[in-house]
Amino acid sequence: MEQTTAALYVTIGLLIAIVAGLVFWMIRRSRRADAQREATARQHHDETESLRATQAQALADARTQHLSAVAASRRDHDRQQASLRAEIDAHEKLQAAAVFAAARGLKWELASRQQLVTACEQAGLDAVIATNIVFAPNEAGADPFCAQIDHLVVTDNVVLLVENKRWAGMVFDGIHPSTKLPGLATVLNDADLRPPFAVQISRTSRRSLKIRFAENDDSPAQQARQQALRLREFLRATMAPPLVDTCIFYSHPQAHVVTGGSYTERSMTTVMATPQDLPAVLTAAHTRRPGRLGADAAADVIEAVRALGADLVGVGRFEVDYVSPVRLEYRIPAK
Incomplete structure (x- = not known):
């Protein structure tokens, strides 16, 4: 009877030990999973922030290039407009002189x-x-x-x-x-x-x-x-x-x-x-x-x-x- 009781206690102890081990293992596994998730989240956050920074820099660079191109285009347009205005003025002056010369004979x-x-x-x-x-x-x-x-x-x-x-x-x-x-x-x-x-x-x-x-x-x-x-x-x-x-x-x-x-x-x-x-x-x-x-x-x-x-x-x-x-x-x- 005593041997049976002792064997039962040993069995129960082993089960408790096994359960405790399983609980400990599961806790450690959960902690490792949480840590891995946190690491993954941090990595994702870092990658996201890096992408955002890269995108912001790209947008800033594109905006700068666009503004520079617009300014250059405006300067080129202004130069072309000034040149065209000068040509028109010269043509109008020449035309006015020609009309005046023609009209002088008809005065x-x-x-x-x-x-x-x-x-x-x-x-x-x-x-x-x-x-x-x-x-x-x-x-x-x-x-x-x-x-x-x-x-x-x-x-x-x-x-x-x-x-x-x-x-x-x-x-x-x-x-x-x-x-x-x-x-x-x-x-x-x-x-x-x-x-x-x-x-x-x-x-x-x-x-x-x-x-x-x-x-x-x-x-x-x-x-x-x-x-x-x-x-x-x-x-x-x-x-x-x-x-x-x-x-x-x-x-x-x-x-x-x-x-x-x-x-x-x-x-x-x-x-x-x-x-x-x-x-x-x-x-x-x-x-x-x-x-x-x-x-x-x-x-x-x-x-x-x-x-x-x-x-x-x-x-x-x-x-x-x-x-x-x-x-x-x-x-x-x-x-």
Whole structure:
């Protein structure tokens, strides 16, 4: 009995020892697992922090590079923009100089050119207005010289030479001033004037007037007729020259013009026009002899004056084909 009890105690002791060993082993194993987990966590944390630091540094480097590239791009853009602006300024300056040079030859006809274009538009004409036509007539026995025509209005029906007179004050063309203002007979003595003639009375100062007599070859009508004959003879070398009608355009907006409307000599009629009646005068010239010229002959005349360096402005169907580099509103700048 005692031996059995002793064996039981030994067995129980062994079981307790085994259980205690298992408990101790499990505790140590749990501690080792906890330590390993902590080590793994620390390693993961360290790796995460390292990755975060690397990513932050990469982002900082990328931001720095981006800002540097943006700054360089902006500097390059600014340089290109400044260079382009300089090129544009130089081009605009060159263009302005070219326009000024072109307009300088038109100086006295810039305003009347605009009035003629506007009048053709109001009249509904298909026309080309040629301005400042310069050519060298070949006249027997005369020294070489240049003739200058203010304007030429060309339609399919007519070639109309327009002599521009920007005369201010009172103008009497073909009309004796004393017949309109009898008191002027005491100072003008105009009874002996014979057509063609023109008289201008203008103010030169607050207390003085100027009187201009333009008679015979110096009269506007005779000047226009002579220029028309010279142009027709000049064109004869390259084409069958068309008849050239003539018009005196008194273009000053503040002039008071008194005329008989036209002057006729040897079947050649010169009409007088003011800004107010210019559209009607152009319409009458265009419709007076329909079909007399024709589109082909009109084109030949236009090309002939283009070759002489004339400024061309198209109206109606000619508007797109003939555009002047000097805009209609352009005026020579004041000094």
